[in-house]
Amino acid sequence: MTNKPLTLAQVAPGSRVRIIRVDDHASAGRLLAMGLRPGQCVTLVRRTVFGAAYYISGEYQQYGIRRDEAAILWVEYVD
């Protein structure tokens, strides 16, 4: 486990991560309001063809987001 900062777009399927911050971006408000916000732990379950869309599993729900939307969420690995 490295502590190098990385975004949700960079982790491998199956990884469980904690969101640590969100970039100022047009998508930020919606991601936060949907529950993808700092402090939350999520798992990247799988991706669609060519890694275009991400299937994310949160505590009580699942999300479908694009890679560039995942790229504004900064995360760290959790065990």
Added chain:
Amino acid sequence: MGGIRGLKNRIALIGNPNSGKSSLFNHLTGLRQKTGNFPGVTVERRSGAMRLPDGSEIQVVDFPGTYSLYPTSLDERVVFDVLSNPNSADYPDLVIYVADALRLDQHLLLLSQIRDLGLPVILALNLVDAADASGVQYDTHGLKEKLGLPTIEVNGRTGEGVGLLLQQVEHVFDGNWEVTTQPVKFTITPALNTTIQEIRSLLPWVTHDFQALILAHHADELTYLKPAEVAQIKSISVKNGFHSLRIQVDEIMERFRTIDQIIAESRKPNEQSGRNNLTSRIDQLVTHIFWGPVIFVCFLLFIFQAVFSWSTLPMEWIERIFSELGGGVKYALGEGWLSSLLADGILAGLGGVLVFIPQIVLLFLLVAILEESGYMARAVYLFDRLLRKVGLNGRSIVALVSGTACAIPAVMSTRTITNQKERLITILVTPFISCSARLPVYAVLVGLMVPAGKLVGLISYQALTFMGLYILGAAAAMGGAWVFNRVLKTDETGYLMMELPDYQVPHWRNVVFTVWSKVASFVREAGKIIILISIVLWFLASYSLPGRMDQAEATARTEAQARSLSETDTKALIASKQIETSFAGLLGKGLEPVIRPLGFDWKIGIALVTSFAAREVFVGTMATIYSIGSVDDELSIRQRMAAEINPANGRSRYSLPVALSLLLFYVFAMQCMSTIAVVRKETGSWKWPMVQLGFMTGMAYVVSLITFQGLTAMGY
């Protein structure tokens, strides 16, 4: 709030998407609901009368689900547009806020924003038992205290708790509303405060700071502000360095800090987390990189099969009822313009709308089941990438699937697409998808052109041709989207960001209400236009320059006598001669030079004119032109068309090149007045329906031209 209440009072039902809001609405209003649009925008507005325990009725409006007052889609914008404007006709006296107990933290965000607008709110805490089963329990009493507002536990699926909710509403309308403090605040910084106060002094009707903040964030998008006010608000914002995006993020984060604290304090410690794993197990297959698309195609095939085969019988009944009615009217009123207008114009037009209802009901039923169960969200997720390549959005899949029944409801379903360009392209290409109205045309022409044999004794050639036509339509939609994506420019980013809700067994009540409201809106919106156009076309086909129709009848009678035709055949011949003479006939003949290169004559020209109302009119017009008594008789139309000789070369008029050219013309051409009307309504201008008409007709013309000229040159 005083003790007076009644239908002039408004209750707004507000909540996040997937909060169970619409289920609760159905329980509150039952069948006393109607669908329309919010004023000035094409966003569906469901409203209904809600009966309180004392018997009085209050109007309740179901608002589109939204995550916050900083939304991304057209639908969601209605929420802040109405709630920030006390002069709006839909501005509520009371808000019923629906929150899912399992995801209470997330759902409290919007609630806290609404309370900052100064609106009285009752919290309907939905699905407490489901949360319970998943290991999430609250100290409800403590939660109520902390939130400081009336809280009622309800179950949107079973209707449990609705009675208590109604009592609470009555209680509030009786004047029992204590103003309590809103615990989830956000700090207004001095810089922000300057902006807010300046906006408040500019617009004295703004009574709350947060309302002023909403105006600062959304000045451009609010429908009720005057252009001068928008400009003034924007100059205030610029002067004070108002950075909308950062302020939104800061506000949301700050609110969540308090919310998380409240949740942590009121959530009962629970070791066991019984989270439902069914969803993740189903999704292993349904969102699988390979099996996901395979399953989608299977669903699609099933929908086709259901829509086309299960609807045949009811469609025949409707056709029979209208033809009997028409006959009855003619019998009761005798021959004359009035009976002809009623029977051939209005009743035929009405029948033309209603005949599609079985297919539309079936399609919406299946689509509603897929949506309610949670499947549709997965399809959106799976196909987002593919559709984005051609400028569409994952959400376009709903419109494209619906388009196989009818483009009208399909176009209406694009409102959930947040990006305006993606939405526009979806609207522009959806009519390429072969809708049910093309079926009768395909049936006649395919029967004429393709032999009845079977490929390797299994699949009929005709069925294969049908499938080919559908694939061609879908390919045209993709190609068209690709072209529009190149041409149209935008700075707006598209979004996928969506919840994939847990799978659930669709609740019949929600499915029935969805289907009912969509079908009703189809009949209302499309029906008006179709009837109007039918009347115009009836006039064009029934009238001509003075004296010409009588002359045509006399000619037909002479010819009939010479050929000693029966009474029925004489009547058919008269109808044939009259439509040739009518304004529609004149139009068809005027069109002939333009369509001759495609292999079409003036008879097809007439059918092209009349079938502009709706494609299936083609068959009826052909029947009239070829003087066939019964309109329903596809076989005899086919036989007459097959026997038609082209005087120019002595060969069959509907040779392979002509039939194929005509078939392809109907695959691509717009040929639907109602779709044009809906696109006009959805895009807010005549520009896009005209672009669409030009694009589709142009494409149809070129393809037909190449087909006819190419095949002719090859000696077919």
